[in-house]
Amino acid sequence: MTIPPAPSTHPDAGWWRQAAVYQIYPRSFSDANGDGMGDLPGVTARMGYLAALGIDAVWLSPFYPSALADGGYDVDDYRNVDPRLGTLADFDAMVAAAHDAGIRVIVDVVPNHSSNRHEWFKAALASAPGSPERARYHFLDGLGRHGELPPSDWPSHFGGAAWTRVVEQSGPNAGRPGQWYLHLFATEQPDFNWDHPEVREDFHTTLRFWADRGVDGFRVDVAHGLAKDMTLPLRSKKVLDILVDDGSDPLFDRDEVHEIFAGWRDVLNEYDPPKAAVAEAWVPFTSRRLKYARPTELGQAFNFDLLQAPFDAAGFRAIAEKCLVEAEASGASSTWVFSNHDVVRHASRYSLPDGSTLEDLAAWLLAGGATPPTDRERGLRRARAATLFMLGLPGSAYLYQGEELGLFEVADLPEASLQDPTWFRTQHSVKGRDGCRVPLPWLSDAADFGFGGSPWLPQPDWFAGHAADVQDGVEGSTLEMYRAALGWRRKLQAEESLQWLDAAAPAVVHYRRPNGWEVLSNFGGAPAMVPSGVDLSKVVLSSGEPARGAIPGETTLWLAP
Incomplete structure (x- = not known):
């Protein structure tokens, strides 16, 4: 029987529970040395931007030495920095700058596999x-x-x-x-044998290495894949078609994985406050996903339900209700996310016609964004509304670099520039994830949009209208909406609960936090009636048009107490 750890009395022990975390894909964030690849000094140089955005933490995707067969998730050395991205001294300087700005640092750990150069x-x-x-x-x-x-x-x-x-x-x-x-992923990513005690101990050493350098937490890649049943003869792929809920799948979400993460929690609890961790566990059964989020294990697990849901009032409310109840039962807080480095940006997903499937999305990417037709204005409007709906919820919010600029997927990258292994291993039938990883635009009229060097993936001309400088200080811009939302979120932070309120229309979702902060989201395309008792004079933020006697279509409103 596992004995739960005694709760930490450190005042910052629960910082992660309602944190706004900003994911940085280092190669695509900011390039300080002009070689076309983003780097750690580039992150440090933009710390003022991150502080002004109002986030609580940054999560860095892998920055370790790598051949980049899978965008850095093929790790050569878990306790070093890729020389193209900087040095350990650069890492230390970045952590110090973040902490000086009141920003905590989470780093990616990739335990399922190493690179073939390890x-x-x-x-x-x-x-x-x-x-x-x-x-x-x-x-x-x-x-x-x-x-x-x-x-x-x-x-x-x-x-x-x-x-x-x-x-x-x-x-x-x-x-x-x-x-x-x-290798469950690329050929260059051989899977570790987690039954081997040396593998387990080496990762404990890695956790301590980065924790000792001031890291505040860890994001665990493919957390559900570590334990495997390699009993001969191996079972056929037919058993892998649908993940079962009893832990008997040979490759994923096996019960034995929780012994591994109990060991990780012992290491993370060596620090005061304990180091945070969040599992990337694509497990369809919530009861099993929450095992990773127990206080005796990682403490949080990504909830991808909203990311996978269509823009719909009933669906969003049902997901939020379910996830909040489940998170409370596990002792964790919920996590919310719409975009990351592995999925099509949500502004583009919401641009597709209603009812579009994953197959439609794949076809759209393969066609370079040409078909099916998209409505970018509507997509961004919905993305902004969804974001404000999410940022009002209790729990931690994970944001992906560039979404605060209203960036869309770059679906028409030239084939010659594509680098995602999926493109090559599917004989060019699946385009992959490069379109959400294009380096960010900072300056609208500068070479390479101010990224710092000729970027490793080409930037489209339309980036000029989304660059940070053309949105800075502009009322109503997506950047200023994010800044305002994160600022209000920090001011109005409340207990991890909410009250669902009756709405005046089926397309409207209305909830109130314990301190009186209210969120009204209209998922319909037309203006909706204001629920009885709601005072629109208290609106402090709108994702769309001002509320003039009604809730604008595809818009979220925030009302201060």
Whole structure:
């Protein structure tokens, strides 16, 4: 039986519970040395912008040494900085600048797999089958008469098979095709064997390394994928089609993963206040996702329900109700997110015709944003309304760089510029995630929009109208709306609860926080009646047009007490 840790008495122990966290994809944020790739000094140089935005923390996607086979999620060395992005001294300076600005720092940890350039994997390749070096990963003999078939029919998430065969470098079969290794993602991302005690202890060392450098928390990539059942013979991919809710899937959300994260919590609790953590666990069953969010484990788990939902009043309210109840039951706070580095930006998703499916979205990307037709004005209007609905909710809000500028997906990137592994492993049938990772526009009339150097992904001309400088100080701009919302959110922060109120129309959702702060969202396209008792003179923020006797269509209003 796991004994829950004693709650910390540090006044900042719960800082993460209602924090506004801003995700930085370092290569695409700001380039300080002009080489076309964003870097840590670039983040430090923009700390004033981040402080003025009003966020509580930044989350940095991987900045570790990497061949960038998967945008930095193929890690060569977990305790260093990619020299193209800076040095450990640059990292320390960035953390110090953030803390001086009142901003905490969360870093990405990638525990499911390393890169194929990691020292452990290179040692595994140089060793013979059955060696201790290979035991840190999943190496198996192939099927077929000569081992020419992979050990199973498991697919990679990026397309193609989840197995790659190696040419043996030592032993009696040196120079010949030999064993196969598992990689649930790109070939360059071999999966760790988390049954191995050295793997577990090495990640404890990594957590302490960054915590000792002042990091306040960790975002855990593919948290649900660490524990695997590699009992032979391996089960067919048919069992992977639908994730089951009993922990019996061979690859994902197995019960054994929670023992791993209990060990992580022991490490995180060595600090005062304890370090925060949030799991990226794409688990369809809430009861199982919440296990990762227990105080005995990571403490939070991403809730992707709103990200996956259409823009709809009943749907948004039902999701919020459900997630708040579940978060309270787990002892965590809920997490809200609409965009990140892995999905099409929500302003573009809401630009598509109502009823568009994931298949429609994929086809739209493949066609360079040409079909189906989009309505950008409507998409941004809905994105702004959804954001204010979300920022009013109790729990932590995760924002993705550029959404505060109203950026859309860059769907028409030239094929020659694409770098996402999905594009290559699907033989150019799935475009991938590059369109949400295009470097940010800072200055409308500067070379490379003020990014700092010729960017690693090309920026479209329409970025000029979304650059930070043309929105700075402009009433009604998306940037100023985010600044105002985050400022009011901090002033009006309340207990982690709300009261749902009756609305005057089915398209309207109305809720009140314990301190009297109210949120009114009209998900319909036409103006809606104001609920009885609502005083529009108390409106302090609108995502759209001013409220003149009605709630404008596709608009959220905030009313101060």
